Amino acid sequence: DLRNATLINTDFYQSQMLDYAQLEKTYLQNAQVRDLLVTKQGQDIIFDRQDLRGVKLKDANLEYASFMGADLSHANLQDANLSGAKLVQTQLDGTDFTGATLTGAFIKDWNITTDTKFDEVRCKYVYMRLPTPDNLNQHRKPDNHQEVFALGEFGDFIKPIFDTLDLYHSQGIDPRAIAISFKQLAENHPEADLQIVGMEVRGEDKFLLRAKTAITADKSQLSAEYFATYNQLKALAEQEVKALIAEKDGRIA
Known part of the structure; x- marks a missing residue:
């Protein structure tokens, strides 16, 4: 019985029989989220506006996943692959991106704080906005398409936005x-x-x-x-x- 349980940084990788547990008022009540936590395979899946506070997704494959408007505060995303992921208006207070890959991620209006961790993040470039039919400019950073961030440089680039x-x-x-x-x-x-x-x-x-x-x-x-x-x-x-x-x-x- 996990109803109303506080599940912070809890590892559900390869867990079994979760579908038979009582999961009301936890992030596990969503079948799509349960599958993500058990398999750590979330590529190309939409998790927009989901409450994912405190989830453990270390080493997860989240390539091209969408977390627009989702709450990933205090989530463990260490060494996760977030290449091309949509993190638009995502809540990221205290989220741990240590060692994660963020190349090609869309980060328009994401909510990071001084407690968000970017140590050793792998990121060659990011996009500051989503393209629209009227404006295809994605505002790539670095601006020069011939340049990329070196290992660890993305944290220095994003730091001025913290304060x-x-x-x-x-x-x-x-x-x-x-x-x-x-x-x-x-x-x-x-x-x-x-x-x-x-x-x-x-x-x-x-x-x-x-x-x-x-x-x-x-x-x-x-x-x-x-x-x-x-x-x-x-x-x-x-x-x-x-x-x-x-x-x-x-x-x-």
Whole structure:
């Protein structure tokens, strides 16, 4: 009986009779996930939006597998083959990629943290976005198609992304609310040392604000507080926003 069990880094390779166990409220209740953990063969299989927190997939073949929107936080992916895998918007807090192969993986908007491990990762190149019918540019890194990452270089390449707070906006972007919300967040958390390092318009109704933070900053808390303020401001009438600006003695250009 494994119902409600906490299964962190548990090895199910070549396990038998799991189909007869009681597996409710664990990642094992999904037959596709059970098969993956028992066989470690997940090539070309779609695991999008699956809750895979804490799974042990050491040495697994995950070539061209899709984990878009999945949660692989604290998963053991040591020496796994993730060549060409889709890790788009995948949650990877504390995930261990030590010795894994990531060549050709798609890593657009993946959520890595300072606890994500990239020691001795084998990766010649990655793609920063998925191609679309309107835009086939995959944003390969390194940019020069004649260059590849040497062994261990990918970890150095990806490291600067660790200490940034990425704030994604969609559905009726309000520049005024963005400016006020970020200013208030910076004032409330001087210890986070927030500094805007990038802004990117994505399509007609999507916007990314990227800010550098202190290594010790709690990005989850900062993001939640920022969007609580932002959503509140969006709901205010324009006159109320102007009054708030005047009260804080600031102006939005």
